[in-house]
Amino acid sequence: MSLPTRNNPYTFNEFLEWRNNVDYYADDPFIQKVVKHYCGDEWQKVDEEARAVSKKASFKWRNLADTIACPEKRPYMTHYDGHHNRIDRIVRPMETQILEKEIFSEAFFSNQTSPWVKLIKMFIIYQNGEACVSCPMTCTEGMVEMIKKYPDTPETRHILQHCQEGIDGEFAIGAQYLSEIQGGSDVPANVLEAVQEGDNWKLYGTKFFCSATHADYAMVTAKPVGSEEVGLFVIPSWLPGNKEKEIRNGYTIDRIKWKMGTSELTTGELTFNGAVAYQVGPLNRGVANVAGVVLSYSRLTVGISAGAFMSRAVREAKKYVEFRDAFGVKTGQFPLVMSQLQKAEKLAKQTTAGTFKLYRDFLSLEGGLKGGLVADENIETRKKRFEIRELIMLQKITASWDSTDVIRTAMSLFGGHGVMEDFSSLPRLYRDSAVNELWEGPRNVLLIQMHRDFQRASSWYAPADFIADMLQGADQEALSSLTKEFIDLISYPNLLQMSDETIAVCEQWDQFCHKLYHCYQSLALAEVENQI
């Protein structure tokens, strides 16, 4: 019963008080358990570092991320200075610059930072969404790992040093420019031209999706003139001494896109007119290296950020339903609400556990990621490398998809407030999550790639063995049924030939891959919960 009053006393303060004081790591017993389970002997060090970074990420960095999400703080471009010099300056608010500086000073890619420490820091920081740091972090990681394999020139070694250890306290930021106007999925169809002029390569042509346009360096795919093969290059955004003068390295930023998510980060359309570029790896291995190394790192990161986004969304929704009343009871008392929340929580936990399990396997991979198959490798390592490659793609499609669903569910548990940008950060995370589904390989492209990979590998890696290796510990009945369906699906010759039958097989393949990765994640979660 409620009687009329002209002084409605309702307030959200109790919920806000809780939310403002949540420490992403210290107040999350589940992630602490995950760390303890998966980080091996190092877990105490990882736990310690996580507690330290969480004190920054959960409060100051969270507030900065929220502030820069406001429309009036969006980045914009100044193409010319007052003297008609083309500068293509990306203007970003001071809050973004502070956030970036503090976060990159964590030295994620330094030789002194252990991979587990890097991973947990990323997981905690990603709970704040893109915030103009998530994409640059992953791009920098891909660049570092790629150049580490081919540190062939003084220039590339300098770039590596700048990104890994910093120079005069400044840690460089990397970007990746692959997609062109005619298509992003089909990298072999790139037409950006690379020309050897004197000792240097120079780039000519256009790229159509260039995120982290403010970066210091970018990995760029381009075809050497007259060749059909795509090579990989790294370009400095400014040649030495030119950053202060705002003279870009032979390219213009024609415009920045107006996009749905990751809005604190610019995505530009670029024209190259003689940008100086340094070759990274053999010129005929660009696609293999990009897919095998650079994009694999980014895809791993999508998994981490999906777990992070979902953890935050579920945590906040869970508290809200304990706070909010409807029809005289807490909304969490409604079984419908509880069923949605429980499902979302399970997805969040299994995604997080799966990410750490996959990362553990990834770290144990001899020689790390490589571009394409390595001919003289022993069969066990070859299988392991293949398994990790496929798991990364399975995780990318599954985690990014579930993340958007879970955030939408969480938003719906906030009712109308769920879509209010100034009520919570969930609408922003939802938009960022939708972008995660698309970049670094959209779902269909990865589904088709995996189908092709499994077919090709089946002569040396029996499909049944793949499933058994991937799902060690699963119950026998589930294994048999998945193996049977898997064999049936990959025996279908070609997912590209249009027919009603192929469309039906494609639908089944899509669902199967999702289900298969959920099994892997469920095993990971059981490991954590039972501390197996």
Ligand SMILES: Cc1cc2nc3c(=O)[nH]c(=O)nc-3n(C[C@H](O)[C@H](O)[C@H](O)COP(=O)(O)OP(=O)(O)OC[C@H]3O[C@@H](n4cnc5c(N)ncnc54)[C@H](O)[C@@H]3O)c2cc1C
């Ligand atoms: C916000 C944002 C930022 C981005 N930033 C960058 C960046 O910094 N650098 C960069 O290089 N790229 C970037 N991208 C581009 C992104 O990687 C591409 O959008 C993506 O690779 C898909 O390319 P496309 O958009 O041209 O789609 P298309 O290639 O035209 O694909 C359209 C549809 O067709 C499907 N499709 C394509 N090929 C196949 C196939 N063989 N089988 C089945 N289905 C298929 C796709 O899955 C998709 O559903 C960004 C994208 C977004 C949204």
